[in-house]
Amino acid sequence: MACGNGVWVAFYSTVSLSPSRSAPPQPSPTNSTWMQQLLNFTFISDQRSTATRQMSSKTLSTIPEEQREMDKGPGLLHAMLQPVVKLYRIDTRPALPSVKPRRHYCDQCGKSFTSSYLLKIHKIIHTGEKPYCCDQCGKRWTTKRDLEVHQRLHTGEKPYSCDQCGKSFTASSSLVVHKRTHTGEKPYSCDQCGKTYGVISHLVVHKRTHSGRKPFGCGKCGKFFSSSQGLKTHEYIHTGERPYRCDQCGKSFTQNSHLTIHQRIHTGEKPYSCDQCGKSFTVSSSLLVHKRTHTGERPYGCETCGKAYACLDAFKAHQYLHTGEKPYCCDECGKRFSTKNHLKQHQIIHTRE
Template sequence: MDSLTLQRNYQCDQCGKSFSDSDVYKRHLRIHTGEKPHQCDHCKRAFGRLSSYKRHLRVHTGEKPFQCEQCGDSFTWLSSYKDHQRSHTGEKPYQCDQCGNSFTRLSSYKDHQRVHTGEKPYQCDQCEKAFSRLSDYKRHQLNHTGEKPHQCEQCEKSFCLLGDYKRHLRIHTGEKPYQCEQCGNSFTLLSSYKDHQRVHTGEKPYRCEQCGKSFSSLSYYKRHLRVHTGEKPYHCEQCGKSFRLLNVYKIHLRVHTGEKPYCCELCGKSFSCPNYYKTHLRIHTGEKPFRCEQCGKSFRVSSEYKTHLRVHTGEKPYWCSRCKRLFAWAKSLKVHRCVAVEEESFD
């Protein structure tokens, strides 16, 4: 008898789909019945397929069978591994039709679409705040619970999310798994690596609609927007002063604490700000990086260089409120005022 004759045909009464294998047919029926015979003993989650159940177990066992040969990162899911590979190849198969931005992951592409649609499907039940991305929503939920289950054993810092905790560990291990093939620079975070790639490509995808300035990094773009909005989110509780940038705020706090972490090894002088420290080092090295193109004179400090340029430009930004006379330098204005006061005293 012909093998095709012996082959049985299993047809689904609900959707009309046909199957040649009885086991496949039975699994298919669970789509309609909702039956999930494979239950996880750890979290009681149930699955319709045995293969899905086995993959789920990796969440509890921590098994990550898919390892990247280039950077050593391991992944629980094959799909996550494939998405990661694109971080090395630079492939971005998902392109937005509206703005042209491309993405390595389908999920990132879908999240991006909501930037244009304004859709925010994930809403918090406690404060009604809405989010366009599920990851942002989950991170926000932990703000209400205060739960930070992942604690660093080295510095005791705690994290809401496992991913944030793992990235933090690289600070202590010094691991920098993302290396630029063009210049050899390595990075701790994938986001930093991607931002760096734009140094070579010249790409600046984040454009300010108010002034037209473009940025290679989303974080730089967001900080720039505060120039226009006037927002200063970092507020000093001791003196009430507010700051636009976090690093400037942290440096300011040292005014109150007296902390000066940057110490010169040559003379022992300490500084609260890294820029002041770098400028100070030039006293010892003799370096004068700011050179006037018109006369060739060089300067150690940027402010001295800018002041010097007025010799050539004729700019006089300081003026006397009494006689309206203009001056190129603040010290000249001060001398002028002192002379005027002395002359008045003799009158």
């Protein structure tokens, strides 16, 4: 039975004669008041503001006239086994969530934390300290957890796998990001242009295109980049390093994403398909350019002659006609070209020879 902010619950019990005690004298027809059954109704209040709980009881006589005139034997036993009912009110209101107080503050930026450990980890950002070192490659990390995830690159351990495609990952956060490729979820959006991303770090890098900020500089040529990954990829130009190698044809790449795209040539996989004509592509950027053939969109316009293009590469190649720049060079004869496709067509001449 509901009442107020609680629920009344009834508990039934019986009163019986104890074996160690003798039975009371048998009742007489004129004197049977001893057979009155006591029904206790106990109400327990839930007033949280009061220091004590109020209790009230009420005694009622529920023995009918017929039972009062019962004599010995079964009449006595029946009267002593009458139920005693107690009602309790149980508070069903949801408990208020407990909020941990943030009492640990950073003396440099003012950010607060719930524990001294989290504050200690945060302060490493300001000091630049990386106390955890990998014993295989010497790379250093700010937390022990980051080191453990990194060491899985050496051991090959990938304990987190996708239940849809079976792909495995070294960190649980990487699995969460990967699952968004199946769901299409992009929870992070730019407040300036509305573009959305599935990874918050991609949004951070994107916002630098609006601000023009490029905090990562190359120590050899002085060129600056908006992301650390962009700088790392650029540095391979100076070192000539190509750490990502195809195990089928031996071709090497400076980025793991480029290797993944290349491997689709061998597997024939084309995971990106047009919802209008059904044509499939190996990379999402090719699908985006293709869709513009249906919409007629040409977002890249030349300021010199006004010609517009749907593809960024085609637009850049067109600009080289005005500037005279030919950035693509043949490594066998030294001839230069304005587009990568023209260079590839030229290189066929050397392969025939």
